[in-house]
Amino acid sequence: MIKTDVLVIGAGPAGLFAVHQLGIIGLKAEVVDNLDKIGGQCIELYPDKPIYDIPAISECTGESLTKNLLEQVKPFKTNFHLNERVQEISKDKKNWKIVTNKNKIFISPNIIIAGGVGSFEPRKFPVEDAVKFENNGVYYSIKDKNYFKNKKICIFGGGDSALDWAIELSKFAEVILIHRRNEFRGSDNSSKTVTKLEKEGKLKIKTPFQINSIEGQDKLNAITIKTENGKTEKITTDCILGFFGLIMKLGPIVDWGLNLDKKHIPVNTENFQTNKEGIFAIGDICTYPGKLKLILSGFHEAALAARACFKIARPNEKYKFEFSTTSKNMQERLGINKK
């Protein structure tokens, strides 16, 4: 069980800046995100795309913005619980009890929901037994590429993730790249590289094929694939990786008893609190008259929600407004030793 001042749901730009705003006023945060990496939409949907409307930064990319936000929260040594979805929220005396899909439990007086458009979930293999072997032969992301060393791997998909991982894993594993069309959707460069690697005998390509079945008792040991006209082929393999893109689902948030307006959470713009005391919503997931779904709005919302969290986490202390330029406390928390 992990106790914290604030549990932040979502490691997108709004959640990351909330960690900073909480940190400088002396509150500890833990962050949970369903994705395998930090950065939300910026990193998952447009890491290389330029962004031109972050205050005081004339141009950055989704990736560089994420890197800078992470650098800014470094002094607070925050724990990020990735690949984990917040599943349930319930009242536990004066606190909230938060349970993830991996049964991790957090106890916190405050929750900041920075869940964007909901949790990103990988599109899964549409065959029986894919669930049974999930994380034991069937994978949708790679946490540690070394795990796949010297294994026989079938990679499904035609986008950049499938191509890039096929190229990378072919350096030390036996890779078969399988796609339902003859043409790949990924970048020209990656498509050319996989074709070149196939010619050099460093990986195999099978198109147009889709998965048909998964075989194995305790362990996956083979699959069958099929063409559109039903021709099947059996392949022995240690594991299969599916890169079919992501679906965005509001997910379990709908079951937490919060007021919802379509797929958004209405908030009080004084402090970004929802209809439940101690539960705040910021960034793309919150709504109020005039809401702009921009990163800069999420930053402002994070600053106000953080101050409101202070009042709940430290009921016996008075919150004192300070500037970071002059506050010794803030500078100490940021590790800045100015005399």
Ligand SMILES: Cc1cc2nc3c(=O)[nH]c(=O)nc-3n(C[C@H](O)[C@H](O)[C@H](O)COP(=O)(O)OP(=O)(O)OC[C@H]3O[C@@H](n4cnc5c(N)ncnc54)[C@H](O)[C@@H]3O)c2cc1C
């Ligand atoms: C192509 C594109 C270009 C854009 N360009 C710009 C731009 O130029 N300028 C600009 O200001 N904005 C831009 N945006 C919008 C901007 O990316 C969003 O406003 C911003 O990402 C919202 O940040 P967020 O932190 O609220 O949510 P997100 O970035 O969506 O992050 C939310 C995170 O919460 C996680 N999550 C959700 N539910 C759960 C749960 N139950 N458990 C665990 N984790 C959960 C998700 O996995 C996700 O990682 C663009 C968006 C797109 C798609």
